Amino acid sequence: MRTLYSKFVITTILIMLFSTIVGFMVSNTYYHQTVKQENDRKNMEIAKGMAEFAVTQDNLDSYLKHTAASGYQLYVINSSGQEKFYGGSFRDKTLASEVKEKVLNSDVYHGMENFPKETFVTGFFANELTNTVGVPFTYQGESYALFMRPNIELLFSEVHFVLGWMIIVMVILSIIAVLIGSRMLVNPIRKLSSATNKVVEEDFDVHLDINRKDEIGQLAGSFNEMIARLGELDKMRKSFISNVSHDIQSPLLNIQGYTRLLESNTLTKEEKDAYIQVIHDETNRMSMLTKQLLVLTTLDQKGNFRNKEMVDVTAQLKEIIQKYRWLLDEKEIAVSYSLDEVIVSGDPDMLYTVWENLLTNAIKYNRPDGSIELTIIERQSEVEIALQDTGIGLAPAEQGQIFERFYRADDARTHTTEGTGLGLSIVKQIIDMHGGRINVRSVLDEGTAFNVILPKM
Amino acid sequence: MTSILIVDDDINILNLVDIYLTRAGYRVFKASDGMEALESIEGIHINLAVVDVMMPEMDGFQLTQQLREDFDIPVILLTAKGEMDDKEKGFRSGSDDYVVKPFEPKELLFRIQAVLRRYDKQSDMVNKVGEVTINRKSYEVQVGNQILLMPLKEFELLSLLISRPNQVFTRNYLIENIWGLDFEGDDRTVDVHIKRIRERLTKLTDVIAIVTVRGVGYRLEVRQP
Numbered sequence: 083m084r085t086l087y088s089k090f091v092i093t094t095i096l097i098m099l100f101s102t103i104v105g106f107m108v109s110n111t112y113y114h115q116t117v118k119q120e121n122d123r124k125n126m127e128i129a130k131g132m133a134e135f136a137v138t139q140d141n142l143d144s145y146l147k148h149t150a151a152s153g154y155q156l157y158v159i160n161s162s163g164q165e166k167f168y169g170g171s172f173r174d175k176t177l178a179s180e181v182k183e184k185v186l187n188s189d190v191y192h193g194m195e196n197f198p199k200e201t202f203v204t205g206f207f208a209n210e211l212t213n214t215v216g217v218p219f220t221y222q223g224e225s226y227a228l229f230m231r232p233n234i235e236l237l238f239s240e241v242h243f244v245l246g247w248m249i250i251v252m253v254i255l256s257i258i259a260v261l262i263g264s265r266m267l268v269n270p271i272r273k274l275s276s277a278t279n280k281v282v283e284e285d286f287d288v289h290l291d292i293n294r295k296d297e298i299g300q301l302a303g304s305f306n307e308m309i310a311r312l313g314e315l316d317k318m319r320k321s322f323i324s325n326v327s328h329d330i331q332s333p334l335l336n337i338q339g340y341t342r343l344l345e346s347n348t349l350t351k352e353e354k355d356a357y358i359q360v361i362h363d364e365t366n367r368m369s370m371l372t373k374q375l376l377v378l379t380t381l382d383q384k385g386n387f388r389n390k391e392m393v394d395v396t397a398q399l400k401e402i403i404q405k406y407r408w409l410l411d412e413k414e415i416a417v418s419y420s421l422d423e424v425i426v427s428g429d430p431d432m433l434y435t436v437w438e439n440l441l442t443n444a445i446k447y448n449r450p451d452g453s454i455e456l457t458i459i460e461r462q463s464e465v466e467i468a469l470q471d472t473g474i475g476l477a478p479a480e481q482g483q484i485f486e487r488f489y490r491a492d493d494a495r496t497h498t499t500e501g502t503g504l505g506l507s508i509v510k511q512i513i514d515m516h517g518g519r520i521n522v523r524s525v526l527d528e529g530t531a532f533n534v535i536l537p538k539m
Numbered sequence: 540m541t542s543i544l545i546v547d548d549d550i551n552i553l554n555l556v557d558i559y560l561t562r563a564g565y566r567v568f569k570a571s572d573g574m575e576a577l578e579s580i581e582g583i584h585i586n587l588a589v590v591d592v593m594m595p596e597m598d599g600f601q602l603t604q605q606l607r608e609d610f611d612i613p614v615i616l617l618t619a620k621g622e623m624d625d626k627e628k629g630f631r632s633g634s635d636d637y638v639v640k641p642f643e644p645k646e647l648l649f650r651i652q653a654v655l656r657r658y659d660k661q662s663d664m665v666n667k668v669g670e671v672t673i674n675r676k677s678y679e680v681q682v683g684n685q686i687l688l689m690p691l692k693e694f695e696l697l698s699l700l701i702s703r704p705n706q707v708f709t710r711n712y713l714i715e716n717i718w719g720l721d722f723e724g725d726d727r728t729v730d731v732h733i734k735r736i737r738e739r740l741t742k743l744t745d746v747i748a749i750v751t752v753r754g755v756g757y758r759l760e761v762r763q764p
Contacts, residue, residue: 403688405639407678408649411690416739420685451735 086271090264091257098253113206114199121206122195125215128154129230133219136228142221153236157211157229160221161186170233174210177229181216185227191216194231207234270298274305286313325488329371329502333364340364367502374504377435378487381511393430395437395467395536396421399456402437406445415448419456424465426536432512437467439505440532444471446501447530463538464518470531476524484522485510541655542566542584546576546602547591547617556589559644560651573597577605585610587655589647590634591617600632607633613654615647653678653691666701668761669746673698682743692717693736696729700749700759709756733757 132149139145143166150156150169157172159165159182167175185191193214214229270292277288288309292302340357343349349357403410403417410417426433444454452472459466476484476491483489488503513520518536543565547553550571557567568585570576572594588606592599599616606612616637635654638647657664657676666673672681678694680687689697695717700708710726718724737749748760 405646407688408643408646410688411649412645414690414693414735416687416689416693416735418685418687418739418743420683422684451731453739 086268087261087264090260094256094260095253098256117206118197119195122192122215125194125230125232126190126192126217129215129217129228132230133217133228136219136226137221139221150233153233155209155214155231155233157214158226159186160224160226162224170209170235172209172211174212177211182227185216185218185229186225188218188225190218191227191229193229209234267298270294270302274302277305277309281309281312284316286310286316322487325503326371326375329488330368333368336364337361371502371504374502374508377508378504378511381432381508381515389429390427391430392425393428393433394423394425395433395465396423396458398430398434399437399441399458399467402434402441403456406441409442409445410454413445413448414451415445416453417456418453421456421458422460424458424460426465426516426538428516428536429512432515436509436512436534439509440469440534443505444469444473444530447471447473449473452529465536465538467534467536468531469534470529472529475526475528475530476522477526481522481524485520540564540566541586542568543651544568544570544576544580544585544588544612546570546573546588546594546599548572548594549591552591552617555644556647559648563648565651573599573602573605576602580610580612585612586658587651588612588614589617589651590614593619603632603634613658615650615654617642666698668701668704669744669763671701671744671747673701685743687739687743689736689739693732693739696732697736697740697749700757701747704747704759704761707752707755707758713756729757 136142136145146156146158146166146168154168155170155172156168157165157175157177158168181191181193191214193212193216197208197213209231211229214231216227216229219226219228270290273290273292277290280288286309290302290306292299294302340360343357344354399419399421403419441454448454448471454472455468455470457468457470459468480491484491484506487507489507490501490503510520513534513536516536518534520535521533522530523533524530541564543560545553545556545560545567546569547556548571553569553571557569560567568579568583570579574597576588576590588603590599590602590606594602603614603616606614614634616634617640618637619640635657636650638650664674664676666675670683674681675698678688678691680689680694680697696713699713699716710729713729714722714724714726718728722728733749733751740747740749746762748762749757750760752758
């Protein structure tokens with residue numbers, strides 16, 4: 083596996099190489115463009131000085147020897163063809179004879195300035211006879227030509243050494259620093275990756291202890307948050323599934339049990355009817371449960387729904403009352419309402435479900451000959467729909483829990499097994515999605531009132 | 540015996556409704572489309588028809604129109620959920636009521652009874668006493684802008700009492716007219732229902748009151764506010 087470490091190191095070395103090459107090329111170009119002329123001019127002056135002095139010397143040879151010793155490379159030739167080198171030797175000693183002739187004929191030679199421009203050759207360091215300046219002088223009646231360049235090797239060898247070490251130390255230190263730096267970057271990433279693997283195994287008990295203020299710190303923070311949420315959801319999902327399976331399993335067991343009882347031949351008609359009634363109730367309950375589960379999943383999927391339209395709440399309420407009029411009649415419950423037309427913006431199907439759930443609850447838990455009162459209060463920016471029944475009511479402890487999924491008031495007290503424990507949680511979820519709220523007030527054995535408050539827009 | 544015609548192309552719904560209606564004491568005629576329906580009622584007296592809207596060839600609206608115009612039969616339409624336009628169309632084509640699918644058989648039974656009762660009694664549809672309006676078509680009691688939906692027996696009792704204010708009705712008369720001759724309960728039933736009506740009305744109005752006439756029965760009194 084190619085680790086981040088090796089990638090960092092290789093990248094660093096490549097960057098160094100690249101910048102060295104670019105730096106060399108830039109400075110070389112700069113030398114050729116600007117420094118070369120300056121250098122030529124400077125050296126030309128020195129050479130001229132040398133020539134001036136040479137004229138006055140008694141011993142030319144020893145003078146030149148001494149001058150060269152102070153850090154110059156010299157080449158001298160006279161009109162009779164005698165030539166001699168002083169100081170450090172040139173790597174390339176060729177020089178065109180026309181050049182020599184020219185200087186002997188009292189002209190100067192700008193070899194440094196005219197040194198050919200090459201990309202990978204530094205003109206400054208080129209130890210060649212062509213890379214010199216040439217001046218003429220006359221000594222004892224004979225014309226001489228003096229070619230000179232500074233002895234770079236002599237002057238700069240220590241500098242080379244120092245510079246070289248500096249660069250080596252710099253490179254090594256850079257690589258070490260990159261290694262340490264990348265370790266600091268890579269470690270949290272390794273932690274993240276191992277934490278992710280744990281989560282893949284459905285272990286949500288993971289906490290990253292990465293305390294940094296940079297992007298990785300932020301990433302770790304949101305990772306922790308995400309895992310906490312996922313853990314919660316996972317817990318909810320598991321308890322949901324166990325609840326659902328229990329709620330499907332128990333009616334099935336009842337149905338199984340009672341069908342077996344029905345197989346007996348010695349049943350009275352009353353017994354038979356009672357058993358069939360149980361089976362009927364249980365299938366109803368299961369049918370209701372699956373319907374509501376369907377509603378719940380669509381609600382969960384919709385999340386923040388967008389298909390809002392204007393909903394005539396009054397028309398919906400009237401329609402639902404008509405729909406359940408047979409049930410109201412059967413249980414001898416009266417409904418009274420005074421409904422002015424009220425429009426809210428929302429999802430019509432979802433709101434219909436809210437009213438239907440609330441009304442069927444009010445019927446289911448009412449006493450025979452009881453009543454249900456529906457009122458709508460329209461305010462500036464919101465609408466309040468109140469539904470008051472004369473049912474069995476809720477104990478104070480129950481009131482806080484009724485909106486929880488699968489919460490059901492005690493069967494023995496409610497005298498019914500029909501509920502699924504999902505109806506009111508659906509109601510609450512829909513109202514929350516609409517930005518509304520629902521309140522419950524209830525007195526045990528007297529009745530319950532639900533107030534739904536929805537914003538108009 | 541009351542005869543009811545059911546028209547639906549779904550054989551399962553047809554059979555289910557048949558069973559429930561037969562058990563409720565109706566005589567049932569079935570048809571799976573409009574043409575068959577019109578053929579099958581030739582020469583038979585039908586009291587009411589239950590018609591599905593979505594049917595091949597002749598749809599429920601067309602059939603309703605023919606049943607109303609040519610045979611003068613009241614019609615209840617069966618519509619699918621969300622077909623809001625259907626209601627308007629339905630009432631325009633002359634149907635008396637509609638039930639949204641899927642429905643509880645008991646809901647349909649309730650609607651059938653309501654429509655039949657409405658056709659049975661040719662008395663005034665709407666009866667207004669003071670601020671109290673009794674609507675026999677929708678079975679609603681309206682007081683001011685407040686609407687009260689009572690269980691049917693209570694509604695009929697109130698409706699009968701209010702049709703002749705101040706007249707005393709004996710308990711026997713009320714039982715015979717509301718519950719029918721073969722009712723097995725006793726006078727107590729009337730008393731219980733009257734008590735409930737009083738409770739429900741006092742919350743809304745004091746313009747009308749049901750007064751007990753000792754040893755005889757009840758009468759409805761109108762008090763001018």
